[in-house]
Amino acid sequence: MSTTLAVAALFQLQQLDLELDRLNAEVQSLETALRSNTHLQRLRSEHGATQQQLQVSRQAQQEAEWALADINRRLKAQEQRMYDGIVTNPRELQALQQEVQRIRGQQSRQEHIVQQALDHNELLQEQSERQAATMREAEVTWEQESAQLVSRREQAETRKQALQTQRAQMIGNIDATILQRYEILRRTKQGRAISKVEKNSCQWCRVILTPSELQRVRTGSQLQTCTNCGRILYYDR
Numbered sequence: 001m002s003t004t005l006a007v008a009a010l011f012q013l014q015q016l017d018l019e020l021d022r023l024n025a026e027v028q029s030l031e032t033a034l035r036s037n038t039h040l041q042r043l044r045s046e047h048g049a050t051q052q053q054l055q056v057s058r059q060a061q062q063e064a065e066w067a068l069a070d071i072n073r074r075l076k077a078q079e080q081r082m083y084d085g086i087v088t089n090p091r092e093l094q095a096l097q098q099e100v101q102r103i104r105g106q107q108s109r110q111e112h113i114v115q116q117a118l119d120h121n122e123l124l125q126e127q128s129e130r131q132a133a134t135m136r137e138a139e140v141t142w143e144q145e146s147a148q149l150v151s152r153r154e155q156a157e158t159r160k161q162a163l164q165t166q167r168a169q170m171i172g173n174i175d176a177t178i179l180q181r182y183e184i185l186r187r188t189k190q191g192r193a194i195s196k197v198e199k200n201s202c203q204w205c206r207v208i209l210t211p212s213e214l215q216r217v218r219t220g221s222q223l224q225t226c227t228n229c230g231r232i233l234y235y236d237r
């Protein structure tokens, strides 16, 4: 294979490799998008937090109700003593009446606490239901979105495989030394080892070629690199 043909083949290979680079980047970004649905994650964690608060609040309500039941039992017992007429001593009776009053005060305060706990629970319950509904909507949307992402990733993978097969065939026809030079340059030159010559200058860095450089590139007598950016020059005739 002449130098001119080899460089032309490398240029084609570079077009293919650039497409492969683009596909690899696309697959990577699709995978990142599939892994990180921050919106849904935030909704789930907010709903989880409300569920936890609700659990704590229900526990508090239960305890407040037990305390109230306890107060009610004590009140009932003391009122029973009062109405049974067992206590006849006026001083003891007065003390009993005061005790009943005291417990009634406790009862009223505790009823207020129970009511507050119930109201708080209700609010949390409503909040939790709203969050769950938003979360379900987001889950449905995400299912559709992720299905699209998966399908795009599959398309990219299929295209990648086709290009890789094509690449294996292409490099079989290129001289090993020249191919190695290309591979090394590609790594150090942002994936662009070959630069076309356009209007007597290197397309990549725009440096103008000397007449003798131009002559060598045109005739393809030997591999010519750009004196400025170091890329292999390709003259497309």
Ligand SMILES: [Zn+2]
Residues within 6 Å of the ligand: 195, 202, 203, 204, 205, 206, 207, 226, 227, 228, 229, 230, 231
């Ligand atoms: Zn250049």
